[in-house]
Amino acid sequence: LVSALANELTRLVGAEHIVTDALARFSTDASEAHGVAGHADAAVMPGSAQEVADVLAWCYAHDVAVVPRGGGSGYVGGAVPVDGGAVIALERLTAIRELAPLQWRAHVEAGLSTRHVQRLARENGLYYAPDPGAAEQSQIGGNVATNAGGPHAFKYGVTGAWVTGLEVAVAPGELIEVGGPTRKDVGGYDLRSLLIGSEGTLGVVTAVWLKLLPAPEQRYPLAAMCADARHAGEAIAAVFGSGVVPSAMEFLDAHTLELAGPPFPDAPSATGVLVIAEADGTGPAAAAARGELLEALREHATSVHAPTNSAEIAALWRWRDEVSLRVVAQRGGKLSEDVAVPVDRLVELLEGLTEIGTRHGLDTCSWGHAGDGNVHATFLVRRDRPEEVARAERAAHELFALTVRLGGAVSGEHGLGVVKRGALKLQWDEKARELHAAVKAAFDPKGLLNPGKKDAFSGPADRASA
Numbered sequence: 001l002v003s004a005l006a007n008e009l010t011r012l013v014g015a016e017h018i019v020t021d022a023l024a025r026f027s028t029d030a031s032e033a034h035g036v037a038g039h040a041d042a043a044v045m046p047g048s049a050q051e052v053a054d055v056l057a058w059c060y061a062h063d064v065a066v067v068p069r070g071g072g073s074g075y076v077g078g079a080v081p082v083d084g085g086a087v088i089a090l091e092r093l094t095a096i097r098e099l100a101p102l103q104w105r106a107h108v109e110a111g112l113s114t115r116h117v118q119r120l121a122r123e124n125g126l127y128y129a130p131d132p133g134a135a136e137q138s139q140i141g142g143n144v145a146t147n148a149g150g151p152h153a154f155k156y157g158v159t160g161a162w163v164t165g166l167e168v169a170v171a172p173g174e175l176i177e178v179g180g181p182t183r184k185d186v187g188g189y190d191l192r193s194l195l196i197g198s199e200g201t202l203g204v205v206t207a208v209w210l211k212l213l214p215a216p217e218q219r220y221p222l223a224a225m226c227a228d229a230r231h232a233g234e235a236i237a238a239v240f241g242s243g244v245v246p247s248a249m250e251f252l253d254a255h256t257l258e259l260a261g262p263p264f265p266d267a268p269s270a271t272g273v274l275v276i277a278e279a280d281g282t283g284p285a286a287a288a289a290r291g292e293l294l295e296a297l298r299e300h301a302t303s304v305h306a307p308t309n310s311a312e313i314a315a316l317w318r319w320r321d322e323v324s325l326r327v328v329a330q331r332g333g334k335l336s337e338d339v340a341v342p343v344d345r346l347v348e349l350l351e352g353l354t355e356i357g358t359r360h361g362l363d364t365c366s367w368g369h370a371g372d373g374n375v376h377a378t379f380l381v382r383r384d385r386p387e388e389v390a391r392a393e394r395a396a397h398e399l400f401a402l403t404v405r406l407g408g409a410v411s412g413e414h415g416l417g418v419v420k421r422g423a424l425k426l427q428w429d430e431k432a433r434e435l436h437a438a439v440k441a442a443f444d445p446k447g448l449l450n451p452g453k454k455d456a457f458s459g460p461a462d463r464a465s466a
């Protein structure tokens with residue numbers, strides 16, 4: 001079958017767009033520290049949406065598993081071909097099908113990088129706010145498939161909030177459109193929302209309609225150093241109390257600051273928790289909001305860094321973008337979870353995380369999207385020490401249980417992929433998980449679309465241990 005697969009896919013996409021050896025670059029993603037690796041029988045790079053549908057049709061007819069791949073920046077092994085089959089890499093689908101600045105919208109193909117979409121908006125006076133941290137590498141199709149967030153999701157919503165329509169190749173191999181350029185569409189069940197965040201298990205996204213916003217004129221981040229998690233929690237509560245909606249509200253704990261290096265010149269030594277809240281808007285509105293945020297934060301912080309010049313502001317956000325990579329550079333590997341809790345339970349989660357990490361003898365730190373209660377709970381590991389990785393996996397499992405007890409979600413951003421397979425057992429009732437499985441079966445009766453991913457039933461996690 002492997003040679004028939006190669007021959008047929010070559011016929012469909014051309015010999016230069018299929019890889020059957022040198023498959024290493026398709027065998028992992030950013031989840032490598034979990035030891036997730038796979039091996040594809042072939043990888044194809046279709047040149048059009050129709051070719052994607054044709055490849056899917058052939059694979060579906062011949063019972064070959066299909067693994068969609070964007071930029072490979074996912075943290076849960078979603079794009080890893082764990083059970084072989086064909087990887088469909090979207091990297092050649094980069095056309096901008098329509099850009100309508102006056103209508104604040106764009107229609108782009110799935111393989112365009114997130115950074116490219118952000119730049120396209122900016123160059124036309126518009127704003128695409130979702131800013132997941134690997135923007136150079138990740139693709140808009142991958143962002144849709146994971147419903148990616150980022151710092152500015154707090155005010156502006158995650159990727160899905162910007163999507164008005166999708167073009168998707170679905171089983172057994174045809175293109176459908178759900179939604180489009182229209183902003184409102186409630187006729188049918190909301191298939192678009194089902195596909196958003198479906199991690200390649202329901203279909204292959206080939207193009208996306210995005211709504212955009214006029215770019216805010218000004219942005220003013222404020223970086224408040226707080227003595228500890230409790231004071232940081234009070235600062236966050238004070239921002240909520242101020243009534244100003246910050247465009248982003250982030251936090252980074254003391255150990256993260258130690259590992260990632262100073263966030264700005266003359267930063268006080270990293271002994272506390274840093275809260276970054278940003279005001280944006282038209283010039284006067286942003287300045288007024290900045291004043292109110294400053295007042296709210298000051299009361300709970302030991303110092304506040306409040307840059308107003310654009311180079312300093314850009315430098316602060318660049319530093320924030322690099323935190324994940326700077327932290328991982330310390331030990332070569334990390335297990336970084338992305339749990340989310342109601343914001344008023346954030347401090348309990350952070351204290352619980354410290355306790356879990358200490359008990360398991362792990363080097364632990366955390367940062368994340370404070371306003372959304374979304375924590376990148378991180379256990380640093382050496383990848384060549386399987387025992388350490390196993391300990392971190394056990395600690396992560398305890399963290400999921402704690403998160404659920406606090407009313408939270410096992411994944412706020414990265415999805416389940418293969419790494420968190422079954423973790424939904426901790427969070428969802430059996431009936432809800434049955435409906436989840438029924439949706440999968442309706443889209444993919446043969447179970448060939450990204451098999452083993454986003455599974456609500458199988459996997460190690462168990463409600464009994466919660």
Ligand SMILES: Cc1cc2nc3c(=O)[nH]c(=O)nc-3n(C[C@H](O)[C@H](O)[C@H](O)COP(=O)(O)OP(=O)(O)OC[C@H]3O[C@@H](n4cnc5c(N)ncnc54)[C@H](O)[C@@H]3O)c2cc1C
Pocket residue numbers: 029030067068069070071072073074075077078079090110131132133134137138139140141142143144145146147148149150151199200201203204205206324325413414417450453
């Ligand atoms: C340094 C760093 C920082 C990060 N920061 C954030 C962050 O702030 N917020 C956040 O949400 N995530 C973050 N991530 C995780 C990751 O970047 C996102 O999950 C991103 O959306 C994945 O996009 P991708 O194109 O790389 O997808 P991939 O990793 O290639 O795939 C991810 C999943 O989507 C599926 N998929 C990909 N493309 C398609 C498609 N066209 N159609 C159907 N399914 C598809 C894959 O099968 C897989 O299940 C970060 C990752 C790194 C490495």
